Amino acid sequence: MNEPLAERVRPKTLEDYISQHHLVGSKGSLTHQIKKGIIPSLILWGPPGTGKTTLANIIAEESKRPFYVLSAINSGVKDIREVIDKAKQSGGLFTSKNPILFIDEIHRFSKSQQDSLLGAVEKGWVTLIGATTENPSFEVIPALLSRCQVYILNAFDKSDLEALLKRAISKDKWLQSKKIVLKETEALLRLSGGDGRKLLNIFELVINSEASDAVIITDQLVLDKVQKNTVLYDKTGEQHYDIVSAFIKSIRGSDPNAAVYWLARMIEGGEDVKFIARRMLIAASEDIGLANPTALVIANSTFQSVSTIGYPEARIILSQCAIYLATSPKSNASYMAIGKAQQKVKETGDLSVPLPLRNALTKLMKDLGYGKDYQYAHDFTNNFVASEYLPEELSGTSFYVPGNNQRENALKTFLKNRWKEKYDF
Incomplete structure (x- = not known):
């Protein structure tokens, strides 16, 4: 066997x-x-x-x-x-x-x-x-x-994992020779992290460790038998997702100490440097955004650098970036803005582009009014003119709401001075 x-x-x-x-x-x-x-x-x-x-x-x-x-x-x-x-x-x-x-x-x-x-x-x-x-x-x-x-393919849910166990007990000749009672399965399912192969391997380990052919599966029995075999970090299992989640939430929460700790857990577990850098790249835009636009530049440089260098030196660059992101001011305004805009597109469909904003590529297009009455911003004071840039049906709709931080407060003042009461800045 x-x-x-x-x-x-x-x-x-x-x-x-x-x-x-x-x-x-x-x-x-x-x-x-x-x-x-x-x-x-x-x-x-x-x-x-x-x-x-x-x-x-x-x-x-x-x-x-x-x-x-x-x-x-x-x-x-x-x-x-x-x-x-x-x-x-x-x-x-x-x-x-x-x-x-x-x-x-x-x-x-x-x-x-x-x-x-x-x-x-x-x-x-x-x-x-x-x-x-x-x-x-x-x-x-x-x-x-x-x-x-x-x-x-979706991760297995509880019913899928339990079905795998029952199928194994009924189909496998070696397990058929045992008297197995699934009294408790919570520990088995939790340790598997939704991985069917890992679940069956743990189950086999527990059955193998029992001298008797009669085995009652309890949570305590599973934990006792498996505890010595668990690893600090399983980059293909549940911890892979839990630890990177803790890492990103620590950055979002402006805690550089926690961010570096969870980063160390991933590094010690052999996590792919590009996976870690990619997550920081997303966080730089989703959680920091316009509060500190340089964060995206730093995160992108980190991704390129660690992709070239690899471990062990990449850990220093990852640490620098994680600390920089954690100590940056935070804003999710860009993230929220695109979400609102996408929802509005789904609700309103393909609204027509206003004629002044269209590009008159042919004489017919010009005759039809494409580009007519377009006001070139650079011809006006401060390179700004209060024109309409949204479809008529959405005039005045706000998607971007500046965050409450030093840089976006300045953006709010800048936009308010230009658009007055049109948008809710």
Whole structure:
């Protein structure tokens, strides 16, 4: 019984697949395609242990296609080319039955490695299925991303995880030989962090540690058996999200000490430097914004620097940026403004651009009044004229409300002097 429990009970059919009903349920966006065997190249994006690899295997089995697997951790361009050559020889010219190439952790592939996939995907020699825990918009090159559909897998909820446990107990021959009672599951579910594979591994560890074939699962038993095996920081589990949340909230709360502590937790856990820097880049705009616009410049420089340098020196740059952001004045006014504007667009639809603001590219457009009566701000005192720049239906609507800090108070005065009572500055 060397094979882990999670592998032994891995579902082989859609009927056995648990969760992700939005993708593979009776009305799932992938269900019909899988049954018909018409599979596009796709990226499966979701947290660890949510069934990305399992779903790829099922897609290959259901569509009766050859299935090649590469892991981005230990595969290079040479490995990719070898698989593509095999795929071409196995009848890749027939689009409906071309082989599937599954790449686990595709976000770890370099640009050149991803580039090497483009021709095979575009010509239909392979159908690519990539699995990633990171946002593909950041980690997959645009040329490859444009050739793939992105499907999001959700973290397992409590009922999904409990169903996984019960399925394992009923399906696995070794567990069938035991007398297992699931009296309490809270500790198992919490320690798993929503990761189905981790849940089954912990469950197997607990059962293995009991001498008797009769095992009553309680929270205390699980904690006693697993405590010595828990890690300070699991960058693929629940703590990955909890600790970065604490980090960002410490920056937002202007506490540099807490920010550096949570940063240290992530660094010691081996967290990806780009993940940390990316979160600070977002915080610089969402939580600091126009209260200190330089914060975004500092955060962007940090992202570029740590992407080049890496650990261990990157920790110094990350620390400098975290402290700078935590000690900056705060404003979420830009974040709130775009949210209000997007909501208004959803409510009002595609309102017409006022004629003076339109660009008269042709004589017909000029005859129709495009650009007529436009007042060029630089022709007026202080480079300002009180014209209308919103659609008529939204005239006077305020989206940006300056925050209460030194810089935005100055912006408020500046805007009030120009717009008087038109906007609520």
